[in-house]
Amino acid sequence: MNHSQTIVIKIGTSSLAQPETGKLALSTIAALVETLTELRQLGYDVVLVSSGAVGVGCSRLKLTERPKKIATKQAIAAVGQGRLIRVYDDLFTALNQPIAQILLTRRELMERSCYVNAKNTFDALFELGVIPIVNENDTVAIEELKFGDNDTLSALVASLINANWLFILTDVDRLYSADPRTFPDAKPIKVVNSLQLDQLQVKAGNKGSQWGTGGMSTKLTAARLATSVGVTTVITHGKKPENLLKIINGEDIGTKFEAQLKNDNARKRWIAYGLLPRGKLYLDKGAVKAISQKGKSLLAAGILKVEGSFDSADAVQLCDETGQEIARGIVNYNQEEINKIKGNHSNQIPELLGYDGGGTIVHRDNLVINGTFKN
The missing domain is CATH 2.30.130.10 (PUA domain)
Structure with missing residues (x-):
């Protein structure tokens, strides 16, 4: 097995938070932290793209629903981000695994010098054995320069650092032909190649959880982006992070989107996906x-x-x-x-x-x- 591979893991609010209250699902986060630490100890370079700042902020401020107004949402994200990274730091510290916080806006990826600097920062953190934890900088992002959702952000990060794998952890075990919670006869989809991904028509709702922003359609968009730059992408259940290593080792878990032929032209990747x-x-x-x-x-x-x-x-x-x-x-x-x-x-x-x-x-x-x- 090649242990010099780079892995990006994106976990959504639906996996991080309890659906009824929006409070953090600490047992899930602890299992995720253990898995990522194990991957790091095996020699993989690991990046975690974590949603949840707004959801945690809502819980901290005892709000019963996610706000609509941008300024309010950005203020709540500022409240939640500190709490979220504190929880991660406490759990990773217990396993002697250092982490770093990286907050990005689209603007950083649009300027070539910033794009290169961001790549160099990730590389330096990998050299130091650190796991970067990435989120959108909701506090300062303006609407037209927002990533829109962390599925897109995770795919752009995977492209930036030339990753081998992108795992999108969500509230279903794999992609289905329709939402299995609404359509009981929905068929599971195990493997998708690039041609099938272009033609894929599933009843993928745009709506995420009460506390999140994504839906299955944003995950398919992220899969298209990531696979087009040579990143194998997997959608799998966020409540079972221990499955990540099993999937890397070839077990049939989740939905695997096969990567297209990799091209290492970093400037072309920046033009295609860094710029708006x-x-x-x-x-x-x-x-x-x-x-x-x-x-x-x-x-x-x-x-x-x-x-x-x-x-x-x-x-x-x-x-x-x-x-x-x-x-x-x-x-x-x-x-x-x-x-x-x-x-x-x-x-x-x-x-x-x-x-x-x-x-x-x-x-x-x-x-x-x-x-x-x-x-």
Whole structure:
């Protein structure tokens, strides 16, 4: 067995908290801590992405339901995060396992230097034998830069650190064709390959638990993201964390999403998943073929329409004529400039703009094809 592997474990509020009260399920957390410590002692690099700050804050403040107002939710998260990390620290300390707290916002992953620094921090913590515990920094995150849920955050962290495994621990033992709590005849799904994942149609509700934000649909989105960058992803029961090592050793537990071929191009992963696209460029058939099949850069001549408000060096979606995204990349011009030069040959750009900013709209080195990492 290869013990130099990296594992990301995401545990949701539905597993961390008691459904009736929202209070922490300490026996589950203790079992999780024991399992992660064992994995670390076996030589694995381990990251825990933990939900629960808002739920713990609600419990601490004796609130009966999760707040809707963002400012209130952020204040409650600040109350709950300290308590949550204290519980983890006490339990890990009892096993002589050091931990670190990492609070992220999307902004950190959008700036290339911050993205690289975050990766270096994780690597340094692994060298020190530390288990990082990650959560979204709810206190300062603004709505348009939020991850939205910790399923997405865990997949982005798995991509950032080039993980081998992502475990999403939830309140069901595996993925089913429908919610087994509502549809008794729902069929269990044990293994999903990349083609099946693209075509997978399940009755996956968006609604999470009373105290959480996720649902099965966010877990499928996270699985698509993680597997596309070479991370084997498993959905399994959060109340049975001891199963993690069994799954790694090949036991048929949970739903396993098979990883696509791994590509170690970190910059392409950052463009695909670290950045939030600020606009769309609609391309003609020739441009679509040039960038998706021939590995070419995007030129102004192939652009039909521009949507959104963005600056140069922002990320945009590159779409075909129907609006289907076929790639995304970093633009060399803002939307006003592209509107002026779209449909024209590159040698006309200096005349149209009054200056020459370069012939390519998106250079192929800054372009990712439909979630894959083609060079």
